[in-house]
């Protein structure tokens with residue numbers, strides 16, 4: 444990471460907060476194993492440092508979407524003795540053989556994927572660790588109830604031949620972030636039915652699991668053998684309706700700031716940034732912040748994104764551009780180089796990722812995850 448990039452902008456990642464969040468979540472699901480979900484570069488926080496910190500705080504499983512992410516964890520030295528790694532989004536022709544050899548747990552939602560896992564196991568001369576995923580109502584990945592008997596039958600036959608080991612039965616909830624949503628109870632009931640069916644046919648899974656962050660926080664009956672929190676581990680509430688991070692003893696992990704590269708006086712009636720959607724109401728000062736949509740700052744936050752400068756909340760003036768945006772400093776003249784804090788834990792008066800989500804009409808998951816590769820991640824408190 445170059446020094447100049449660090450000076451322009453940085454995303455500080457507080458790994459001590461992340462470890463505390465893992466412990467707080469584990470305390471809510473004391474009988475379940477903990478899978479730290481680190482897909483999408485650890486929701487933008489840096490996958491490998493996040494994975495190591497989560498393991499230090501008691502996680503025993505890691506979860507990724509793509510097999511390439513899971514293989515990168517193994518390549519970083521996180522071996523099967525240190526963590527089980529489940530990955531769940533396999534394209535046809537994916538790296539099944541590498542997955543078998545790396546001891547990954549590979550999710551299977553249908554016969555095509557199962558055939559690829561079996562072929563990889565034959566090639567590697569090792570059983571493939573597979574987890575059968577049930578579509579209990581999400582309507583995304585997973586095997587439909589009508590197709591479950593066939594998939595379970597094929598998987599157990601392959602297990603009988605020593606080609607696979609069915610290590611898990613699992614599913615995913617659609618509306619766990621809306622307490623009392625009418626889809627929740629039927630999804631849990633269907634999951635129990637599909638697990639019971641597989642076990643009656645002879646499946647002996649190591650883990651049965653369905654709980655994401657909101658379910659880990661608010662739905663104890665969903666914890667089963669393992670919970671899979673993502674966003675809550677990063678200190679962000681899965682939804683404002685469920686509660687604030689502090690309500691759950693969680694603390695946001697990412698703090699995004701940039702150094703103001705220009706502060707200047709402008710007269711009243713001056714248009715600001717592309718399209719002149721903002722016009723200065725009177726003589727004022729403008730500050731230029733060197734972060735734009737090329738860094739993951741949502742263009743939808745044009746005219747609304749909040750920034751803390753010199754103890755005051757300012758709002759993005761005009762459009763977010765690819766590399767930069769402007770704030771109206773209302774006549775203040777902080778020196779160039781002053782920090783503009785876009786979001787952080789909030790306890791120093793700065794906005795939070797949730798504030799940005801509201802400003803941009805999205806969810807906080809997207810705010811942190813989309814912070815781009817051009818913004819250096821600075822990992823703090825790497826050692827516990």
Ligand SMILES: *Cc1c(COP(=O)(O)O)cnc(C)c1O
Pocket residue numbers: 480482531615654655656657671672673674675681
């Ligand atoms: C992303 C993901 C999770 C984690 O979800 P959060 O809402 O961030 O806790 C868990 N399970 C699956 C299958 C996922 O894709």
